[in-house]
Amino acid sequence: MAGGSVSECKEYLFKVLVIGELGVGKTSIIKRYVHQLFSQHYRATIGVDFALKVINWDSKTLVRLQLWDIAGQERFGNMTRVYYKEAVGAFVVFDVTRGSTFEAVSKWKHDLDSKVKLANGNPIPSVLLANKCDQKKDSSNNTPLMDNFCKETGFLGWFETSAKDNINVDEAARFLVENILANDKGLPYEESNGERIKLDQETVTAESKSGCC
């Protein structure tokens, strides 16, 4: 091969969590992002569900995003330690039409930070999603308040999203992946599958980097 390099293409596998109160639209966001679909007829998530999005990030980078859709009812909180294991990024979702779901954001963030960390001990990068913005009643500008909230609670940034009208879902995902990639120090990822070792697969171990939107 020219220049002696084995392969220029890098492949990443990232586990990303989607958490937040019940009925805020976690499943809808995932379905929109992965399948470009929206339906009023999703079933309530019981336990956890999964979806995979493959992103051709650039000519040299392929990102496999494993999205973990976690049940929102508090009762399932007892299982989150298992669900969160080895995650490298997270979306915390709330519903702009229900204030109580925003109040619960700090609780979710705290649960996340207390149960999963990057290899270096830093919290995993997380982005706040203000979902159902198509149904927002007041048009007041909350941007400074939200920016401040993100800074205080440790979110990289926030997005107003609508899974229904496909607003900002791709943008939010891109923003999170950028941050996950930026954290990457390029330590080789040893896949647990011994029979097929991907030499070019890597995982994130670097420090969390602050950012905003």
Add this chain to the structure above:
Amino acid sequence: MFHHWDKWIKHRFQKGIPSSLRARAWQMLSNSYELIEANPGKFEELEREQGEAKWLDIIEKDLHRQFPFHEMFAARGGHGQQDLFRILKAYTIYRPDEGYCQAQAPVAAVLLMHMPAEQAFWCLVQICEKYLPGYYSAGLEAIQLDGEIFFSMLRRTCPMAYRHLKKFKIDPILYMTEWFMCIFSRTLPWSCVLRVWDMFFCEGVKIVFRVGLVLLKQMLGSVDKLRELQGMYETMERLRNISPDFIREDLLVQEIITLQVTEALIERECSIQVRKWKESRGELTHRPGRRLHGTRAIFEYKRRAAAISSGGSLSFMGNPIPPPGPLRNSSRSPQYLTLWRILLTQGSGQRVQSPAPNLCGPDPPTIRWVVTPPGHHVSRWFHMSQGVNCG
């Protein structure tokens, strides 16, 4: 003789309950109909109460998310959703310490597809309290404990699947939570769901364990099958979306029947896992001993409770689970006889068709029920079999 009965009844339910009798059989087997008789007006009384806002909020959010393509539950505010609200709300008032768990909704919905709200409510009560106690309680310890029991059983039943899941660190709660909590109602093709529920009402939680084990065996039980599943995600994807191609109703049922997973085995494994739990996680709030293994245990338990109230021996109070073995004479209660008669009237050995055998879509077909006339008597149920519940 009685253990022949017991075997015979079990075999009847393994063949599948005719759809016209299913609602009554489930209520007979779970003994829920007796709760209705023992608590006249109770359901209406629960309905009249307001209920706690925190539960009502969650229940309302879930109403349109149960079998959303099913005719009965599709319409917002339609009868199906209204009934679902009624029974889930009633349960939070009936058991304020338990409240509402999201996994109860699909179970309640399946019951409502077969019977009116009040009957469905008491049937739900029996599932939550006798068949699967603790499954829906805060902390969800019971389901996590069963996950450990299940995984340990898999090691014996299908070492290949066990090793594969272990290799990819796929914790049982990642796939079995929904399977067990919803009694496979969101997992299997509809005709299989009904067959599984028929056996479950008769034989209890061991059916749930067996179905799970059979599924894992079918999906991860050979080198060929594992070849395609080269990672955690691929494996999870396979387990989360079980293709109907993997499931053939007759084969599934046959495998469930022949799998050697007994009550005794579950209980033994349970005590091992409880010990491990206590060592690694501390005390358990959940008391696994409350679980009754199917209809025989429920009737036995009832008999013992009756013996206590009539001043009988209290020596068995420490153990609510009757010892395995043939039915005692006293289990020959009128209800048990009625159950037996219902089945006798169905002829012998005929295969029972599910309402729509070729419908394997995400949602079950609609089954219409007609409210049983008021004032009916239990012993007359089987005479009224035709037309009460048609597929």
